[in-house]
Amino acid sequence: MAANEEALTNVGQATEETGEGTRMGATVNVGQAERWASAIGGGALALYGLTRGSLGGIALALVGAALVQRGATGHCNLYDAMGYSSAEGGGLRNSENVSVPAGRGIKVEKSVTINRPPGELYRFWRNFENLPRFMNHLESVRVTGEGRSHWVAKAPAGRSVEWDAEIYNEKEGEMIAWRTLEGADVDSAGSVHFEQAAGGRGTFVRVVLKYDPPGGKLGALVARLFGESPEQQIVEDLGRFKQLMETGEVATTEGQTSGRSVATKEQTSGRSASAGR
Amino acid sequence: MKALCWYGKTDVRVEDVPDPKILNPRDAVVRITRTAICGSDLHLYDGFIPTMQKGDILGHEFMGEVVETGASVTNLKVGDRVVVPFPIACGECFFCRRGLFSACDNSNPNAWMQEKLYGFSGAGLFGYSHMMGGYAGGQAEYARVPFADVGPVKIPDGLDDEKVLFLSDIFPTGYMAAENCQIQPGDTVAVWGCGPVGLFAIKSAFLLGAERVVAIDRFPERLRLAAESGAITINYTEADVYDELTALTGGIGPDSCIDAVGLEAHGTSIGAIYDKVKTLMFLATDRSTALREAILCCRKGGTVSIPGVYGGLLDKFPFGAAFDKGLTFKMGQTHVQRYLRPLLEHVVRGEIDPSFLITHRMRLEDAPEAYKIFRDKQDDCIKVVLKP
Structure with missing residues (x-):
């Protein structure tokens, strides 16, 4: 566990999804040149607004003042909301060993208790090619080399996203940590932990995922509104993982019969037509 | 096959729909010999229960004969007469292991819907809204029964359907x-x-x-x-x-x-x-x-x-x-699986004959009328049993 906490810090300071406004307020997310432009332009705008002496002028002066503050502090609330940064290195990977830079991305942590031993769950998960069996948004995972794999996932609007990942830390039977490699459509880093649960209740499985959503935090917010938040996705994935490991199958109603197909009269009465059954 | 489908408030119809099929290794398909309308079906009929969809097949009190089993079902064979409990339970999770079958962790594919309302989700139920799993019900000629190796209880020969049907719920x-x-x-x-x-x-x-x-x-x-x-x-x-x-x-x-x-x-x-x-x-x-x-x-x-x-x-x-x-x-919802065998014993020994409350016996085709009679308590209606 300790090893992983360290690993996560490595990929980026642990950033909670909510309640971090104050901490983020202190960070610099505007580039040096842009800060000067912001301060000078804002100053000019404020002066111009004040000389006009009208209501509109006061509004201009206020906008100008906000730009001056943005230039002086190097922090932009709008960029923050968008999960964007023009500060040096902010929009780029600042190191080969970092998939989601500090101050960027969204962290999600979810857990489930599964009535099976930790080792069994670990081994199943460690074969990444098993993951699409319970992670519905994954199309495929292909192991490409020692600790390396290629992932294809369904994206909104019928598109798909792909990335290569590597295991950068693992502890046999306890923990696996992975991160995306250069060129990923979505940068992410995650880990899964298998701990013996108390009282013979099986295994406490915990997933920590940090990802940099396309469109920044604003994009993530919009995705959540449309029910495609990774947080919900992980909850459901873990539920299916539990089903698969405890019962050997994933509960489903997909493909079952209903009166919805009545209009089309498709494939009715295969069995009931065969009399005598 | 014929099935009673829900299309809206007080709008239920018997329609020709595709036959159910095995979707998972622990499934079975049952040819239904008797099915009943439950008081709680009236909540669906009257449109109180959210997350219903047009075309949903109703019914959670049913019994019948096994016609097909999934690869992992070894305790049942084709031809067995079974009563099917209304909650669907995996038999393996924390709750099932403690006999709390209606709290099964693994049988509701739409658990997230219930989690939003109740904090945690209970078992999936037959024919009782998508929040409860969205499973097609048993007011039909056939039904798919998930976790068939856990729920259904085999009925000995010579025992009337009517004497054992109500082991499914009431x-x-x-x-x-x-x-x-x-x-x-x-x-x-x-x-x-x-x-x-x-x-x-x-x-x-x-x-x-x-x-x-x-x-x-x-x-x-x-x-x-x-x-x-x-x-x-x-x-x-x-x-x-x-x-x-x-x-x-x-x-x-x-x-x-x-x-x-x-x-x-x-x-x-x-x-x-x-x-x-x-x-x-x-x-x-x-x-x-x-x-x-x-x-x-x-x-x-x-x-x-x-x-x-x-x-x-x-x-x-x-x-x-x-x-x-x-x-x-x-x-709470009944942990039916826990009671099936002991209660069947009571019936076998003749200590109770559950058929005493049946007032109406009708055909599946007449189910829409049966709902109306039951809802309005016409003709002193207490319990309706349907025969597909």
């Missing part, structure tokens, strides 16, 4: 309600509501050693069946329930009280009940709802057992009375 539900009362010798048990679950609760309370059972309802036909089962009856439109119960128990109150009515008594809308309840509370009349009355009538330190279905929020709940008297509350 008999175990009435039984669990009585069991939850932890009946001691000399106990008096009061039962609100003498519909099928109430009637089974009365019979079960006697099976479990109750000295006396008092049955409360307003329909003469139901009260007659309750009396035939050995209960003392109170028609609440003619007598004061609290006064009667205290008189019967020497001023102590019943040792336990069973609310077999639930949220949507008498087929009125939730909104109507809510308004009525509010009005009644402010006027402080004597026509309170079953649960409130049960709480007030129950003796100190007694148990209130609730098999009646509740779905949302309760208003004007007399929690002060419950607290001060130190009542115990027991409730």
Whole structure:
């Protein structure tokens, strides 16, 4: 566990999804040149607004003042909301060993208790090619080399996203940590932990995922509104993982019969037509 | 095959739909020989239950003959007669291992819908909305039964369908309600509501050693069946329930009280009940709802057992009375799987014949009419059994 906490810090300071406004307020997310432009332009705008002496002028002066503050502090609330940064290195990977830079991305942590031993769950998960069996948004995972794999996932609007990942830390039977490699459509880093649960209740499985959503935090917010938040996705994935490991199958109603197909009269009465059954 | 499909409020139709098929290794397909309409189906019929979709197949009380089994089902074979419990349970999770089958962790593919409403999700149920799993129900010629190696109980030859059909829901539900009362010798048990679950609760309370059972309802036909089962009856439109119960128990109150009515008594809308309840509370009349009355009538330190279905929020709940008297509350969806075999034994030994409450036998094709008759309590309707 300790090893992983360290690993996560490595990929980026642990950033909670909510309640971090104050901490983020202190960070610099505007580039040096842009800060000067912001301060000078804002100053000019404020002066111009004040000389006009009208209501509109006061509004201009206020906008100008906000730009001056943005230039002086190097922090932009709008960029923050968008999960964007023009500060040096902010929009780029600042190191080969970092998939989601500090101050960027969204962290999600979810857990489930599964009535099976930790080792069994670990081994199943460690074969990444098993993951699409319970992670519905994954199309495929292909192991490409020692600790390396290629992932294809369904994206909104019928598109798909792909990335290569590597295991950068693992502890046999306890923990696996992975991160995306250069060129990923979505940068992410995650880990899964298998701990013996108390009282013979099986295994406490915990997933920590940090990802940099396309469109920044604003994009993530919009995705959540449309029910495609990774947080919900992980909850459901873990539920299916539990089903698969405890019962050997994933509960489903997909493909079952209903009166919805009545209009089309498709494939009715295969069995009931065969009399005598 | 033919199946009763839901298309909207009071709009159910028998349609030709595709036959069910095996979707998972632990599934079986059953050819249904008898199926029943449950009081809780009326909540769907009257449009109270959210997350229904047009075309959903209803029905959660059914039995039949196994016609196909999935690769992992080894305990059943084609031709076996089985009764299918209404909750779907995996048998492997924390809850199933403790006999809490209706709290199964693994059988509801739409668990997230319930989690949003209730915090955690219970088992998937047959034919009872998408929030409860969205499984096609058994008011049909065939049904797919998930976890068929856990739920269905095999029925010995020579036992009539009608004698065992109610093992699927209402008999175990009435039984669990009585069991939850932890009946001691000399106990008096009061039962609100003498519909099928109430009637089974009365019979079960006697099976479990109750000295006396008092049955409360307003329909003469139901009260007659309750009396035939050995209960003392109170028609609440003619007598004061609290006064009667205290008189019967020497001023102590019943040792336990069973609310077999639930949220949507008498087929009125939730909104109507809510308004009525509010009005009644402010006027402080004597026509309170079953649960409130049960709480007030129950003796100190007694148990209130609730098999009646509740779905949302309760208003004007007399929690002060419950607290001060130190009542115990027991409730929940029935863990049917736990009771199937012991109750089947009671039937086999002839100690109980569950078919006593069937008033209507109809064809599956007539199901829409049957819903109407049952809802409106026409012809003293207590229980409808359908034959596909």
